Amino acid sequence: MRTSTMAAALGGLGLAGLALAGAARADDFGVQATPPAAQSFHVGRLELWALQDARYVVANDGRTFGVDAGPAAVAQVLRDAGVPTDRITLSVDALLLREGSRVLLFDTGVGAQLHGGLQASLRAAGVAPDAVTDVLITHPHMDHIGGLVTAAGASAFPQAAIRMSAAAWKRLQQQSPQMGRVIAGQVRTFTPGARVAPGVRSVPLPGHAPGHTGYEIVSGGERLLDIGDLAHSSIVSLAKPQWTVEFDEDAATAKATRLEELPALARSGELVFAPHFPFPGVGHIRARGNGFFWQAGQ
Numbered sequence: 506m507r508t509s510t511m512a513a514a515l516g517g518l519g520l521a522g523l524a525l526a527g528a529a530r531a532d533d534f535g536v537q538a539t540p541p542a543a544q545s546f547h548v549g550r551l552e553l554w555a556l557q558d559a560r561y562v563v564a565n566d567g568r569t570f571g572v573d574a575g576p577a578a579v580a581q582v583l584r585d586a587g588v589p590t591d592r593i594t595l596s597v598d599a600l601l602l603r604e605g606s607r608v609l610l611f612d613t614g615v616g617a618q619l620h621g622g623l624q625a626s627l628r629a630a631g632v633a634p635d636a637v638t639d640v641l642i643t644h645p646h647m648d649h650i651g652g653l654v655t656a657a658g659a660s661a662f663p664q665a666a667i668r669m670s671a672a673a674w675k676r677l678q679q680q681s682p683q684m685g686r687v688i689a690g691q692v693r694t695f696t697p698g699a700r701v702a703p704g705v706r707s708v709p710l711p712g713h714a715p716g717h718t719g720y721e722i723v724s725g726g727e728r729l730l731d732i733g734d735l736a737h738s739s740i741v742s743l744a745k746p747q748w749t750v751e752f753d754e755d756a757a758t759a760k761a762t763r764l765e766e767l768p769a770l771a772r773s774g775e776l777v778f779a780p781h782f783p784f785p786g787v788g789h790i791r792a793r794g795n796g797f798f799w800q801a802g803q
Contacts, residue, residue, distance in 0.1 A: 534564055535561070536560070536561055536597075536615055536620070537559060538559060538560075538622060539557050539558070539560050539622055539784075540557070541557060541625035541628070542555075542626055542629065542785075543626050543627070543629040543630035544784070546785070546787055546803060548723075548728065548776065549723075549724025550724050551704070551722065551724040552602075552603065553602050553778075554601040554602075555599075555600060555778065555785030555787055556598060556599045556600070556623055556626040556627060556629075557596070557622060557785075558599055558615060558621045558622055558626065558652070559596075559597040559615050559619065559620070559622060559648075560594060560595070560596060561594075561595045561597055562592050562593070562594050562595070563592065563594075564591065565580060565583070565590060565592055565593060569593070569751045569752070570593055570738060570741045570742075570748065570750060570751075571741065571749070572750070572751055574748050579593075579741060582740060582741055583740060583741070585744075588740065593737075593740070595737055596780070596782060596783055596784045596786060597615055597621070598614075598781075598785065599612045599613060599614055599623055599652075599780065600612070600780070601632065602705075602722065604703070607703075608632055608636050608637045608638050609637075609641060609702060609705065610627075610639070610641070610665070611641045611643070611720055611778075612641075612643055612650075613640060613642075613649065613650060613651065613653050613661065613662075614649070614651060615651040615652065616647070616650075616652045616653075616656075617652070617655060618651070618656055619647075619651060621651060621652055624652070634661055634662050635664050637664065638666070639665055639667075639668060640653070640666070640668065641668050641669070641702070642669035642673060642718075643718055643719065643731065643733030643734065643780075644669075644713060644714035644715075644717040644733060645669070645676045645714060645715075645716075646714055649733070649734075649780075653667065654688070658683070658687065659687065660687055660688055662691075665691060666691060667688055667691045667693065668693050668694075668701050668702075669692070669718070670694065670695060670697050670716030670718050671695070671696065672715040673715060673716035674692055675715070675716075676714065676715045676716070695707060697718045701720070704723050704724060705720055705721070705723075710732065710735050710766065711758050711759075711762055712753055712754075712755045712756070712757070712759025712760070712761065713733070713735070713753050713754065713755075713759045713762075714754050715754070717733060717734065718733065719731055719732050719735065720733075727776070728775055728776065729775070729776040729778055730770070730777055731777075731778045731780070732766075732777055733780065734753075734781065735762065735779075736763060736779060736781075736782075737750060737752060737781045738781070738782075739781075739799040742763070743796060743797040744793075744796040745796060746763040746764055747760060747763075768792070768797075771790045774789060775789075776788075776803060777789060777790055779799075782799060783801065787801070787803065788800050788803075
């Protein structure tokens with residue numbers, strides 16, 4: 506996508522947190538369309554689906570990952586993982602949970618204006634947009650709320666209650682008044698830490714964005730944490746959680762949150778959904794030396 510087109514789309518949404526670094530260098534940087542995909546898995550008796558929406562490719566130019574370490578240090582981490590050293594590739598995915606008459610969607614991807622494929626992936630899981638009863642938002646950045654409205658500017662999930670923290674809702678209205686007006690009648694706010702649906706608890710994960718919230722899903726003795734943007738890269742963010750990430754609005758707090766939450770997840774072995782890790786983004790955080798690594802799968 507050309508830089509001017511991409512910048513106009515982001516500016517129109519009035520959203521922060523998705524850097525344009527690299528978009529001017531080549532057509533294979535920035536937001537990219539991906540084929541629709543829906544992959545099911547279980548947490549206890551619950552069936553969930555990871556939904557593929559898009560891909561985002563960031564240049565390793567020192568402006569996004571490892572801001573305080575430099576591109577050479579980032580390149581070494583990527584080289585050690587056996588991947589290209591000039592870029593960091595992130596998935597953009599969402600999570601779906603169906604239980605009885607309730608259909609819960611966690612985040613909504615980049616949206617139709619940036620060619621997000623969430624709606625097609627939702628159909629692949631057998632769900633129509635008007636069947637979604639609850640949309641749970643981790644935070645108000647474009648790659649998580651862009652799909653709340655259609656290309657025509659209408660609510661994409663007209664029958665759903667749209668749930669997010671009060672701080673996230675305040676920021677969304679400031680950044681995108683038009684989107685705020687479209688969905689205002691559907692929004693239900695909460696304080697992070699609150700139970701937001703049967704078997705679903707919000708988890709405060711401060712630093713990345715105002716009101717940034719994860720969601721823990723529990724069934725029987727099993728649980729899964731949707732970490733939102735606690736970590737972006739399954740390689741760099743885990744190997745070097747102490748490095749600054751340009752996406753984080755409060756970098757110091759986000760870093761402290763990573764350094765608290767990642768060890769806890771490694772100790773517990775809790776299943777994780779990470780919307781920016783390689784699709785389907787389901788797996789476990791494991792400790793390695795002074796950092797961590799991603800073990801995909803259940």
